[in-house]
Amino acid sequence: MKNNQRLVALDVMRGLTIAGMILVNTPGTWSYVYAPLQHARWNGLTPTDVIFPFFLFMMGVSMYISLKKCSFHLSSHLLMKIIRRSLILFLIGTAIYALATFLDTLRDACRQPGFEGNPWKEAFASLPGTRIPGVLQRLGVCYGIGSIIVLTCRHRYIPHLAGGILAGYFLILLFGNGFVHSPENILSVVDRTLFGDNMINDGGIDPEGALSTLPSIAQVLIGFCIGKICIETPDMREKLNKIFLYGSLMLIVGWLFSYGCPLNKRVWTPSFVLVTCGFACLLLGILIWYIDLRKVYKQTWTFEVFGVNPLFCYVLSEVLAILVDYLPLHSATLHERFYSGFLSNCFGDNEWTSFLYAFSLLCSVWLIGVLLYKKKIYIKI
Numbered sequence: 001m002k003n004n005q006r007l008v009a010l011d012v013m014r015g016l017t018i019a020g021m022i023l024v025n026t027p028g029t030w031s032y033v034y035a036p037l038q039h040a041r042w043n044g045l046t047p048t049d050v051i052f053p054f055f056l057f058m059m060g061v062s063m064y065i066s067l068k069k070c071s072f073h074l075s076s077h078l079l080m081k082i083i084r085r086s087l088i089l090f091l092i093g094t095a096i097y098a099l100a101t102f103l104d105t106l107r108d109a110c111r112q113p114g115f116e117g118n119p120w121k122e123a124f125a126s127l128p129g130t131r132i133p134g135v136l137q138r139l140g141v142c143y144g145i146g147s148i149i150v151l152t153c154r155h156r157y158i159p160h161l162a163g164g165i166l167a168g169y170f171l172i173l174l175f176g177n178g179f180v181h182s183p184e185n186i187l188s189v190v191d192r193t194l195f196g197d198n199m200i201n202d203g204g205i206d207p208e209g210a211l212s213t214l215p216s217i218a219q220v221l222i223g224f225c226i227g228k229i230c231i232e233t234p235d236m237r238e239k240l241n242k243i244f245l246y247g248s249l250m251l252i253v254g255w256l257f258s259y260g261c262p263l264n265k266r267v268w269t270p271s272f273v274l275v276t277c278g279f280a281c282l283l284l285g286i287l288i289w290y291i292d293l294r295k296v297y298k299q300t301w302t303f304e305v306f307g308v309n310p311l312f313c314y315v316l317s318e319v320l321a322i323l324v325d326y327l328p329l330h331s332a333t334l335h336e337r338f339y340s341g342f343l344s345n346c347f348g349d350n351e352w353t354s355f356l357y358a359f360s361l362l363c364s365v366w367l368i369g370v371l372l373y374k375k376k377i378y379i380k381i
Contacts, residue, residue, distance in 0.1 A: 008291050008292070008300065008304065009284065009287040009288045009290075009291045009292060010058060010061060010062065010065075010284070010287075010307070011303075011304045011307030011308050012287055012291065012300045012303045012304055012307055013054070013058060013280075013283060013284055013287055013307070014055070014058055014306065014307035014310045015302075015303030015304055015305065015306035015307030015308075015310075016283075016303050016306075016307075017051055017054045017055050017058065017310075018306040018307070018310050018313050018314055019303065019306055019362060019366075020047075020048070020051045021051055021052075021055075021314060021317070022313075022314075022317045022358065022361060022362045022365060023037060023355070023358045023359065023362055024037050024048050024051060024358075025317070025318070025321065025358075026317065026321045026357070026358045026361045026362075027354040027355065027357065027358050028335075028339040028343060028344075028353055028354035028355075028356070028357030028358065029339065029349070029354050029357075031349075031354075032349065032350050032351045032353070032354040033351060033354060033355075034351045034355060036048065037355070039207075039265060039266075040263075040264075040265065042181050042264065042266070043262040043263060043264050044262075044263060044264075045263045045265075045272070045275065049265040049272075049276075050276050050279055050280075052135065052265075053216075053219055053265075053272070053273070053276035053277070053280070054276065054279075054280045054283070055139070055310075056138075056139070056142060056216055056219045056220050056223065057219055057220070057222065057223035057226075057276070057277055057280040057281075058223060058280070058284075059139065059142065059143060059146070059220050059223060060146065060219070060220040060221060060222060060223020060224040060225075060226070060227060061223045061224070061226055061227035061230065061284070062227070063143075063146060063147060063150060063220065063223070063224050063227065064150075064224050064227030064228050064230075064231060065227060065230075065231060067147065067150060067151065068231060072150065072151055072155075073151070074148070074151040074152060078151070079148075082143070082144055082147045082148065083144060084381075085140070085143060085144075085381050086140040086141065086143055086144030087140065088140070088381045089136050089137070089139050089140030089143065089311075089381070090136065090137045090140035090141070092136050092311075092315060093134040093135060093136025093137040093139075093140070094130060094132065094134070094137065096134075096136070096315065096318050096319065096322070097130050097131040097134060098127055098130040099319065099322055100322045100325075100326075101126050101127060101129060101130045101131075102123045102124070102126065102127060103123070103322060103323075103325075103326035103327070104126075104326060105122055105123045105125075105126035106119055106120065106122070106123035106326075106329060107326045107329050107333075109122045109123065110329045110330055111329075111330065129197060132195050133191070133195060133206045133208040133209055133210070134208050135208060136314075136315075137208065138208045138213055138216055141213055141217075142213065142216050142217050142219075142220045143220070145217050146217055146220040146221060146224065149161065149217075149221065150221070150224055155225075155228065158221050158224060158225055159221075159222075159225055161221060162218040162221040162222050162225075163218075165214055165215065165217060165218040165221075166215055166218050166270035166273060166274075167270070168214075169211075169214050169215050169218075169270060170261055170269075170270045172186060172211065173186070173261070173267065173269065176189075178267060179261075179262060179264070179267065179269075181205070185205055185267075186211065187205050187209050187210075187211050187212060187267060188205045190209070190210050190211050191205060191206050191209040191210055191211075194210050195209075195210075205266055205267070207265065207266045212266075212267060212268035215268045215269070215270060215272075215273045216268060216273075218270075218273055219273050219276070219277060222250075222273070222277045223277070223280070226243065226246065226281055226284070229242050229243060229246075230243070230284075230288070236288075236292065236293055239288070240285055240288060240289055240293070243281055243282075243284060243285040243288070244281070244282065244285045246281055247277075247278045247279070247280075247281025247282040247284075247285060248278065248282070249278070250274045250275070250277050250278035250281065251274070251275055251278025251279065251281075251282070252278075253274055254270075254271045254272070254273070254274025254275035254276075254277075254278055255271075255275060257270065257271040257274060258271040258275070263275060287300075301373075302366075304373065305366055305369040305370050305372075305373045306365075306366070306369055308372075308373060308378055309369055309372055309373070309377075309378060309379050311379065311380075311381065312369075312372070312379040313365050313366075313369050316365050316368060317361060317362075317365045320361060320364065320365065321361060324338070324361075335357075338357065338360075339353070339354075339357050343356055343357055
């Protein structure tokens, strides 16, 4: 199997994940959202819950492909490159939250009758309250730590290291009230200590909090191991057999483990890691079979558009969503005009209309992505 063909399957899977992220994050109204597009309230698993862990898993697969080019040798130049990428991801994520915080405060001040003071000054003053943990921030941390691990550790020990991280994290949860949705949860204690008010406070637990980053790193390492199978196993059928075998094993073990360690995305429990890695393995195997074994490419390019520029498409969707939510400042926002003034008038205020709004934003990002795809422009950091 050719390397570029193999990457097509990974690009398509990334594209599916990015499309899912956009649909989940940008409904017309949070009052009406289809059940599969919602996160589980606490314990449990929905299709939405697997999107972010899929991306972490694919980061691990891509990590093997990219670092193999330098023979997994940690040079000072490579180390600086890893640190730079991690910091850029973290800063982009923080900048997105800062933009939302700034515009939210500015719009409230501009629309508040009799507001005394300078709205712009008020908006700038709100920036220290920007949320610190987040999706891109976690990706940056996991990429940095994961890369250093795989460059300094013998690869045959990485599965054991991933298992050790999950076992250690389980003990932390077990003895730290980690399965309880309350401020006494060890995750809540750590997050409130580190971030204070600069976090999503749902029972004091941020979904991308500090301690739950540990099992996310294990997720990346598992993806790295699967990436090694994809690259180093020349026979296609043997490759698929291994991917489906390990995927099925992780799915079964994670499901059985969930009886003592509930599936929980917010806590990122070890059972959640195993089950989502299992699903990710199976999906990757299906895509490799469909694209590389059956040689079917034309039907997948729609998702390749997102997959070849995943960071750009995700950031663009977040920025667009923020801008249409808060602008213009002194009148009905673009969101209100399009959703309430047009879509809900035509189709009513319901789940379908809310989904249609998210799909419209998805198509807008896709059209911009197509221009880059056609010109073979790939934006990387």
